[in-house]
Amino acid sequence: MKDYIYITIGTLLFSLSITLFAMPNNLAEGGIVGLSLLLYFSIGLSPALVTFIFNALLLAIGFKLLPRHMVYKSIINVPLLSFFIYLTEGYGQTIEDTLLAAIFAGLLTGVGFGFIFRAGSSTGGTSIIARMLNHRFGWELTGTNFILDSIIVVFGVFIIGPINTMYTIIALYIGKKVTDYVLEGFDAKKAVTIISPKGQEISKLVLEQMTSSATIFDGYGGYTREQREVIYIVVRSHRLFSLKQLIQGVDPHAFVVVHNVKDVSGGTFFVTQHDHPLDPTTVPDFEQKTESKR
Structure with a gap:
């Protein structure tokens, strides 16, 4: 039961980072969520719908490669993420200081990812790929996820411009650090x-x-x-x-x-x-x- 509470809290926080800070301030994200945001900025497609479709496809692939308990938790998490994005995507407001928006987007994302990873689940998208690489080859989870996310973010230069792309990278870095703290503890x-x-x-x-x-x-x-x-x-x-x-x-x-x-x-x-x-x-x-x- 505790794992599912962590999944719910983590997914909600990640969704809020997208809808409250990323979407209204032209900030992208990593992975499938980042791709859905770029499609939203360019042609107006709903991030909730795009995220659900792409994550469902990746989850179908991960079903054959990941342990069953990870897949089952992700099956719950993937529609939950899209649902929370759908519920909250109209509540965001533009912040004059884009750096401030990036910092808080990173904080919420990091805490959310930390709860989700603690529960042994994933946010879908590149997180599923990172889980597969971690499970098969022992690659470090948050570092691999950061690299995969960054690849998607680079393409944002052509849609949200170089400045907002750099702010997005700052948000990703903060998110990675906060995720590490949540997973490993603050007592260094x-x-x-x-x-x-x-x-x-x-x-x-x-x-x-x-x-x-x-x-x-x-x-x-x-x-x-x-x-x-x-x-x-x-x-x-x-x-x-x-x-x-x-x-x-x-x-x-x-x-x-x-x-x-x-x-x-x-x-x-x-x-x-x-x-x-x-x-x-x-x-x-x-x-x-x-x-x-x-």
């Missing part, structure tokens, strides 16, 4: 790799001062031939500066690499309390290892 995280002879001390301070945990590996320098401790820590982005200060205070010469992280689950990275100050599952006892080697 960073993975930090630290190479230092003072790994135990850094790990202990991270545990005590940042209420986070660390994993320590044995490292070996290819040039120096010296053993080093390699620490791996995941922190929320807003705490990265504090972690760098902590490392700097312990070892100003530590080698630090920061990586972007899309998703983190499990483990003891973000626990609020540790039962054991030095959890042996995340902080190895190097003294005991040294004695055993002897």
Whole structure:
């Protein structure tokens, strides 16, 4: 039931981005919706009708290639999209600042796509193609959809002109970013790799001062031939500066690499309390290892 609520909300938001911001301000869209808007601007065809016809054809093709649960959800979503466009296409008003219209069109589109993708469905058109490429070849979903949409948008230069086409590209980019946030969450995280002879001390301070945990590996320098401790820590982005200060205070010469992280689950990275100050599952006892080697 939750998936169908997401589909309904996402489809409504996407429809509103089309009818409230794109149609009255001569902005196009990507994929089949973009094609329907270009036909609307040029010869006056209803976007609701054109969208339904083309999406139905693509869905018939996707029926043979996509998993059945994706197809069934898209069967609901495709007519729903056309229905919402039909209901709301007369409510849009021209906005003097076209950039503002593009920004809000992108925001609504991004949130709408995020809800729809979370439900395992698609908006039809190039989203169905993106789903097929993602399912068959593992291509990144929103990036593939962005490229396919951009191909359609380029043709808008001949109908809505180069300026409005550039505004449309801005809207698409904003939509992609917002979709990523909805799918992955706003709580961005960073993975930090630290190479230092003072790994135990850094790990202990991270545990005590940042209420986070660390994993320590044995490292070996290819040039120096010296053993080093390699620490791996995941922190929320807003705490990265504090972690760098902590490392700097312990070892100003530590080698630090920061990586972007899309998703983190499990483990003891973000626990609020540790039962054991030095959890042996995340902080190895190097003294005991040294004695055993002897």
